[in-house]
Amino acid sequence: MSTPLRCDLAIIGTGLAGMAAAVFASSRGLSVAQAGSTGAISYTSGVFDVLGALPAVAQGQPARPVERPFEALAELLRDEPGHPYALLDPEDIRLAFHEVMDFLREAGLPYRAGGEKNFLLPTPAGTLKHSWCVPETTLPGCEALAEGAPACIVAIEGMKGFSARQVAVNLAPYWPGLTTARVAMPGHPGGEVYPEQVARMLEVPAARRALAEALAPLVGPARVVGLPAVLGMHRPGDVAADMARLLGRAVFEIPTMPPGVPGIRLKEAFEGLLPGRGVALFCQQKLVGPLPAPGAPFRLRVTGQPVEHEVLADRVLLCSGRFLGGGLGGLRGRPITETVFGLPVAQPEDRSGWYRQDYLDPRGHEVHRAGLRVDAALRPLGPGGAPAHEGLFAAGSILAGQDWIRMKCGAGVAIATAFKAVRAMAPGR
Amino acid sequence: MRTDVLIIGAGATGTGLARDLALRGVSCVVVETGDVNSGASGGNHGLLHSGGRYVSNDTEAARECREEGALIKRLAPQCVEDCGGLFVAVAGDDERFVADYPGWCAAAGIEVCCLEPAEARAMEPVLSPKVIAAFAVPDATIDPFRLALENMAHAHALTGCTLLRRTRVTGMDVDAGRVVRVHTVNTVSGEAGTIEAAQVVSATGAWAGRVAALAGAHIPMLCSQGTLLVTHERMTRRVVNRLRPPGNGDILVPGGTVSILGTTSVTVDDPDRARPTVAEADENLRQALPMIPSLAYTRFVRAYCGVRPLISAGGGDGRAVSRGFMLYDHTDAGLSNFCSVTGGKLTTFRLMAEKTADLVCARLGVTAPCRTRTEPLPAAPACRWTEPGFAPRLWAQRHDADDPLLCECEMVPASAVDSIMNDCGQQFPDPGLQALGKRSRIGKGSCQGAFCGVRVAAHLYDTGHYTSPRGLARMREFFTERFKGQRPILWGPQLIQAELAEALHCGLLGLELGDPEAAPAAGKDEEARS
Numbered sequence: 039m040s041t042p043l044r045c046d047l048a049i050i051g052t053g054l055a056g057m058a059a060a061v062f063a064s065s066r067g068l069s070v071a072q073a074g075s076t077g078a079i080s081y082t083s084g085v086f087d088v089l090g091a092l093p094a095v096a097q098g099q100p101a102r103p104v105e106r107p108f109e110a111l112a113e114l115l116r117d118e119p120g121h122p123y124a125l126l127d128p129e130d131i132r133l134a135f136h137e138v139m140d141f142l143r144e145a146g147l148p149y150r151a152g153g154e155k156n157f158l159l160p161t162p163a164g165t166l167k168h169s170w171c172v173p174e175t176t177l178p179g180c181e182a183l184a185e186g187a188p189a190c191i192v193a194i195e196g197m198k199g200f201s202a203r204q205v206a207v208n209l210a211p212y213w214p215g216l217t218t219a220r221v222a223m224p225g226h227p228g229g230e231v232y233p234e235q236v237a238r239m240l241e242v243p244a245a246r247r248a249l250a251e252a253l254a255p256l257v258g259p260a261r262v263v264g265l266p267a268v269l270g271m272h273r274p275g276d277v278a279a280d281m282a283r284l285l286g287r288a289v290f291e292i293p294t295m296p297p298g299v300p301g302i303r304l305k306e307a308f309e310g311l312l313p314g315r316g317v318a319l320f321c322q323q324k325l326v327g328p329l330p331a332p333g334a335p336f337r338l339r340v341t342g343q344p345v346e347h348e349v350l351a352d353r354v355l356l357c358s359g360r361f362l363g364g365g366l367g368g369l370r371g372r373p374i375t376e377t378v379f380g381l382p383v384a385q386p387e388d389r390s391g392w393y394r395q396d397y398l399d400p401r402g403h404e405v406h407r408a409g410l411r412v413d414a415a416l417r418p419l420g421p422g423g424a425p426a427h428e429g430l431f432a433a434g435s436i437l438a439g440q441d442w443i444r445m446k447c448g449a450g451v452a453i454a455t456a457f458k459a460v461r462a463m464a465p466g467r
Numbered sequence: 468m469r470t471d472v473l474i475i476g477a478g479a480t481g482t483g484l485a486r487d488l489a490l491r492g493v494s495c496v497v498v499e500t501g502d503v504n505s506g507a508s509g510g511n512h513g514l515l516h517s518g519g520r521y522v523s524n525d526t527e528a529a530r531e532c533r534e535e536g537a538l539i540k541r542l543a544p545q546c547v548e549d550c551g552g553l554f555v556a557v558a559g560d561d562e563r564f565v566a567d568y569p570g571w572c573a574a575a576g577i578e579v580c581c582l583e584p585a586e587a588r589a590m591e592p593v594l595s596p597k598v599i600a601a602f603a604v605p606d607a608t609i610d611p612f613r614l615a616l617e618n619m620a621h622a623h624a625l626t627g628c629t630l631l632r633r634t635r636v637t638g639m640d641v642d643a644g645r646v647v648r649v650h651t652v653n654t655v656s657g658e659a660g661t662i663e664a665a666q667v668v669s670a671t672g673a674w675a676g677r678v679a680a681l682a683g684a685h686i687p688m689l690c691s692q693g694t695l696l697v698t699h700e701r702m703t704r705r706v707v708n709r710l711r712p713p714g715n716g717d718i719l720v721p722g723g724t725v726s727i728l729g730t731t732s733v734t735v736d737d738p739d740r741a742r743p744t745v746a747e748a749d750e751n752l753r754q755a756l757p758m759i760p761s762l763a764y765t766r767f768v769r770a771y772c773g774v775r776p777l778i779s780a781g782g783g784d785g786r787a788v789s790r791g792f793m794l795y796d797h798t799d800a801g802l803s804n805f806c807s808v809t810g811g812k813l814t815t816f817r818l819m820a821e822k823t824a825d826l827v828c829a830r831l832g833v834t835a836p837c838r839t840r841t842e843p844l845p846a847a848p849a850c851r852w853t854e855p856g857f858a859p860r861l862w863a864q865r866h867d868a869d870d871p872l873l874c875e876c877e878m879v880p881a882s883a884v885d886s887i888m889n890d891c892g893q894q895f896p897d898p899g900l901q902a903l904g905k906r907s908r909i910g911k912g913s914c915q916g917a918f919c920g921v922r923v924a925a926h927l928y929d930t931g932h933y934t935s936p937r938g939l940a941r942m943r944e945f946f947t948e949r950f951k952g953q954r955p956i957l958w959g960p961q962l963i964q965a966e967l968a969e970a971l972h973c974g975l976l977g978l979e980l981g982d983p984e985a986a987p988a989a990g991k992d993e994e995a996r997s
């Protein structure tokens with residue numbers, strides 16, 4: 039093993055919480071080591087929700103979409119007092135988002151936040167999503183939807199799981215005058231077409247020209263053209279602007295099934311820029327180690343590669359996510375576990391309480407509310423109810439009391455709790 | 468609507484009866500609340516019993532299974548995998564039972580071969596090192612979906628026999644000892660209808676008691692729910708049975724590319740409310756571990772349950788009741804054109820159908836003899852997509868780049884969906900994803916429909932089969948239905964898969980946020996746009 043890497047902060051996890059934390063920490067002059075698997079972020083849709091829906095509280099009630107997320111926070115916390123948002127000042131959520139948005143703009147991925155209101159945007163199924171902060175490439179769609187401007191949704195031949203007809207038929211009640219078109223991607227050999235392939239093809243001006251030529255006769259009088267999210271991998275704003283120029287009308291993107299292009303863009307943006315900010319980033323690796331004695335620093339190992347590194351850190355931020363991210367483990371006949379330090383997990387009594395009977399129950403499922411309980415500084419509590427270690431913090435979906443899937447608060451909780459945790463460990467910076 | 472014979476229930480028995488009657492020149496209509504095999508025929512092990520399971524407590528049923536199993540192997544080989552079976556005992560199991568076993572088999576006429584424990588373990592390496600005895604028997608497996616679909620397809624080809632899906636029988640008008648009219652309701656549209664038939668047969672399995680009651684007749688049913696678990700990969704070549712009296716977690720049956728572990732026996736009041744539970748999943752596993760220890764680390768992709776239609780002979784639990792079948796002519800209730808057939812096994816469906824058809828024909832004055840004993844079941848091309856491994860084989864042969872795989876786990880291409888829609892589309896003018904799932908492997912792989920459900924729906928919109936928000940409602944239905952089977956086995960990798968699925972369906976698509984068919988008409992709801 040090489041000489042230990044010393045740092046102020048070790049971040050466990052490379053999902054949205056971990057990546058945002060690395061941005062916050064490096065901006066505040068903390069030295070950072072970070073490790074995690076890369077799947078997490080590329081599976082995100084690329085739109086950032088603060089609060090998109092309020093689950094039903096009682097049986098028989100519907101879940102309700104949220105138009106004004108910051109106003110609705112109070113209502114959420116009345117019904118869900120254990121939600122991580124209870125630990126945050128709403129202003130901090132905005133501040134945190136703006137810091138991440140500045141970073142992403144620098145990386146060529148401009149985002150727009152919605153002020154007091156959520157944006158309303160189409161999903162690939164033709165449902166509506168209420169989201170607070172969206173990539174600028176989706177904005178013309180949100181605006182056209184709000185105005186009811188005539189638009190044409192375009193599907194690409196051979197791209198599975200995206201039907202322009204499906205989007206148009208289901209949005210018709212909300213968006214009159216939607217038309218559809220279907221186009222073969224020029225220059226593609228045919229057969230199955232993956233969004234990532236198309237996005238990389240469209241980086242080249244000639245491919246954009248060819249696509250625009252194929253599209254021009256199909257989109258009719260539409261003022262706006264919607265495509266699955268394929269408008270370039272890097273600097274999608276430039277690709278979108280060029281397409282708009284070629285077509286003579288605004289273009290926008292609709293997120294696709296995971297893993298979609300907007301998620302991959304985020305992954306590439308973080309992985310591309312963080313090392314330049316001094317973050318020692320170990321992709322597809324794990325950070326593991328014991329919980330040290332009180333007062334002692336963390337001695338962790340980066341594992342998963344032939345060369346193992348030792349990391350000596352004063353503080354650790356646990357952003358290891360839930361089951362999909364690997365932060366929580368759920369085995370048969372055992373309680374849910376926290377996989378790195380074995381911290382206590384708040385959870386239903388046994389597996390029969392994890393899920394309700396009905397998949398789409400508007401109240402959501404208890405298993406998603408399981409997770410770590412933390413103190414006001416986001417330090418996970420140990421078995422005795424006191425913080426497990428004064429240098430250990432947690433952020434993101436591993437925190438108890440949220441059902442991000444149903445509340446559509448995943449990005450908000452990830453970014454804002456990471457922000458608060460980093461500020462708690464670097465006060466005044 | 469009028470027909471010669473109305474068959475209620477499209478399980479193995481009902482569809483088998485339709486074919487038997489068609490071979491005798493009698494035409495009929497089959498009505499089914501759900502779809503083909505919505506009842507026990509879609510919720511069983513798919514074990515084509517050699518009879519070995521029943522030799523210790525029901526020689527009669529064992530003999531029936533032996534004879535029928537042999538017939539089906541010969542006449543419907545496309546539905547059968549003749550894989551063979553083992554009965555094994557482990558240390559601690561009753562040694563008297565072991566010693567008596569070969570004698571019982573002999574009494575029922577079942578070929579049995581005694582193996583050394585080491586030999587059995589060489590044949591099936593997942594068996595516990597603690598195996599103390601093993602016997603080989605001629606067990607096989609059967610694809611009940613293909614069987615029922617081909618029964619229907621053949622009956623349709625012979626006499627135009629039709630299946631009315633999503634049609635529930637809700638009442639019968641009886642006049643002068645005859646059922647003169649049967650009332651139905653479409654379970655989707657709520658539309659009521661009536662059917663008049665010279666003969667009415669209930670082949671409704673666990674629901675036989677309820678349906679008979681509609682005509683004022685009585686059947687003492689005992690409904691016994693059994694839950695089964697599906698592993699991610701196939702674990703044995705053969706069927707593996709525990710050598711002991713029938714109990715929980717006793718059988719591991721290969722089903723093409725997977726294995727199926729079962730089964731529990733829990734008495735339930737209402738077969739409509741049967742669903743697999745966490746407790747039953749755990750119990751099956753706990754019981755099976757001594758026989759196959761690696762099940763502790765095996766990935767399960769799904770659980771499901773069926774309700775055994777048992778005839779309660781007063782008292783006793785589900786295990787004690789005979790697996791023989793019963794044909795009620797209902798003359799004791801003063802009825803002359805209504806009968807019910809229930810009980811029995813999937814393995815004995817043909818015999819049940821034969822005996823029932825004999826009665827129906829006698830009442831109709833038809834003298835044509837039964838031909839299902841000799842006539843092979845024709846393989847229908849539209850039904851082959853239910854076969855595990857068929858789609859991947861075809862894909863490897865053709866590898867048509869312009870035919871995208873909609874279901875990546877089971878390699879079901881868009882052309883399969885198109886051909887099912889073509890061949891069976893008249894049966895489902897309003898295609899639910901479930902109907903496609905029944906007729907193919909869509910939704911059966913490790914993602915359990917999470918991804919292919921979205922892709923198939925998009926394809927159906929693209930090909931013009933879905934033209935309204937109803938397609939979204941069908942997606943919701945499909946995911947809800949798949950989840951019933953997921954819930955009991957959500958741990959380890961499948962829990963991770965489920966989190967990803969819900970992140971897609973609810974997190975991204977917001978499918979839980981309301982009924983898409985209740986969307987406001989254009990322009991009505993200004994709020995939604997603000």
Ligand SMILES: Cc1cc2nc3c(=O)[nH]c(=O)nc-3n(C[C@H](O)[C@H](O)[C@H](O)COP(=O)(O)OP(=O)(O)OC[C@H]3O[C@@H](n4cnc5c(N)ncnc54)[C@H](O)[C@@H]3O)c2cc1C
Pocket residue numbers: 475476477478479480481498499500501502503504505506507508509510511512513514515516634635636637670671672673674678691692693694695729730772773774775776808809810811812813814815
């Ligand atoms: C857990 C389990 C495991 C089993 N394993 C095996 C095995 O490995 N091998 C084997 O040979 N047998 C097995 N069996 C037994 C076998 O599954 C059944 O005996 C057989 O499938 C019964 O078929 P059926 O057609 O008579 O009834 P079902 O398949 O139950 O068909 C009845 C149909 O009637 C319909 N219906 C009910 N009421 C109405 C109404 N009012 N109007 C219209 N339609 C109606 C239902 O929807 C249903 O589709 C098992 C059973 C269970 C429960």
